[in-house]
Amino acid sequence: MATDATQARVVSVHVGQASGLMVGGRRVLTAIRKTMHHGPTEVKPLGLIGDEQVDLSYHGGLDQAIYAYPVEHLAFWTAQRAQHAPSLFEAAVEPGMVGENLAISGLLETEVYVGDTLQVGADVVLRVTRYREPCSKFNAVMGYPQAAKTMIQNAFTGFYLRVITPGYVCAGDVITLNPGPRSLCIADMARGKWAKHAND
Numbered sequence: 001m002a003t004d005a006t007q008a009r010v011v012s013v014h015v016g017q018a019s020g021l022m023v024g025g026r027r028v029l030t031a032i033r034k035t036m037h038h039g040p041t042e043v044k045p046l047g048l049i050g051d052e053q054v055d056l057s058y059h060g061g062l063d064q065a066i067y068a069y070p071v072e073h074l075a076f077w078t079a080q081r082a083q084h085a086p087s088l089f090e091a092a093v094e095p096g097m098v099g100e101n102l103a104i105s106g107l108l109e110t111e112v113y114v115g116d117t118l119q120v121g122a123d124v125v126l127r128v129t130r131y132r133e134p135c136s137k138f139n140a141v142m143g144y145p146q147a148a149k150t151m152i153q154n155a156f157t158g159f160y161l162r163v164i165t166p167g168y169v170c171a172g173d174v175i176t177l178n179p180g181p182r183s184l185c186i187a188d189m190a191r192g193k194w195a196k197h198a199n200d
Contacts (some may be wrong), residue, residue, distance in 0.1 A: 008106035008175040010120060012069050012098035013041045015051035019161065030054055030137045034096040041169040043124050046072035047163075048101050049095060055135070058098075060161055063129040069158035070108050096105050097141065100158060104175060107116030115180025117120035117164060121173035125165035128180070131190040132158040153189035 014034035034051075046065050053060030059067065077093040081102040095103030102120075109131065116128045133146035134157070141147075151157055 008104065008177065010042055010169060010171055010173040010175065011103040011105050012036045012050070012095045012171045014101055015041070015048050017052050017100075024136060024140075027194065028137065032099040032137045032141060033097060034101070035182055036096055038171075039171045042142050042168055043126075043166050045163045045166065048069050048135065048169075051101060053064065055137075064160040065163050066101045066126060066161040067099060067132060067158060068104050068107075068161060069098050069132075070100040070156075071095055071097075072108060073103050073156045074098075076154075076156060078133070080147065081143050084146075085128045086101045098158065099141070102161075107175060107177065109157060109159065109190065110185055112159055112177070113180060113182045113185045114189065115182070117178045118161070119176040119178065119199055120169050121167070123165060123167035123171075124163075124169050126161035127164050128186065129154075129160045129162050131159055131186045131193075133157075152193055155190040157186065159186045164182070 009027065013036070013200065015037050016032065016034040018030065019033065036162070037050060043063060044164065047053065048066065049062070074093045077098070081089040107118075111130055114128055117156075118126045118128070120126060132151075134151045136148070138151065139145050139147045143192075
C-alpha cells in the first residue's frame with residue numbers, strides 16, 4: 001500500500017553538462033554542478049534528458065540513473081561551508097549544488113529503503129537502489145577535504161534511483177512512496193559503510 005506522501009514533493013529538477021573543476025590541484029571533468037530545468041523534464045532509463053554523467057564508477061548506469069537529495073539537508077551544508085571555508089563561500093548551498101537531479105522534500109534517508117518505489121507525478125516510477133557515495137569532487141564543491149566523510153558519517157547522502165517507468169517530471173510533482181521489502185534503509189546502508197571504514 002502506498003504511504004501518505006502528501007508532504008513529499010519534487011522541489012526542483014536539475015541537469016548538468018560536463019565541465020572542468022579543480023580537485024586536489026588538478027583540473028578534472030565533472031557534471032556535479034547542476035542547473036535548474038524549468039518545465040517538464042523527460043525521464044529515460046539512463047536518466048534525465050539533458051543531464052550528462054562523466055564518472056560512471058560513481059554515477060550513472062541503470063541503477064544510478066537519477067540522484068535525489070532532500071532539501072532539508074541544505075542548511076547543514078551551508079553551515080559546514082561557512083565553518084570550514086569561510087573565505088571561499090558566503091552564499092547558501094541551494095538545490096542542485098550537491099549534484100542532485102531531483103531536489104526533494106518530505107523523504108529523508110531514514111524513511112527510504114532499498115527496493116522502495118517512488119511514483120513521481122502522474123506516470124514516472126523510480127526504484128530506490130542505494131545511497132550516494134561521495135567522491136573528491138564533492139569535497140571540492142563544498143570547499144573542504146572532509147566533506148565526503150561528513151556526508152557518510154551523518155547519512156546525509158541522498159539516494160540513487162532506477163527508472164522503472166519513464167515519463168516526465170516537474171517541480172511540484174507529488175512523490176508517492178510504495179514500500180518494498182523494507183530490510184535496509186538508506187541511512188543504515190550509509191552508516192554501515194562509515195562503520196566499515198572507521199574500523200579499517
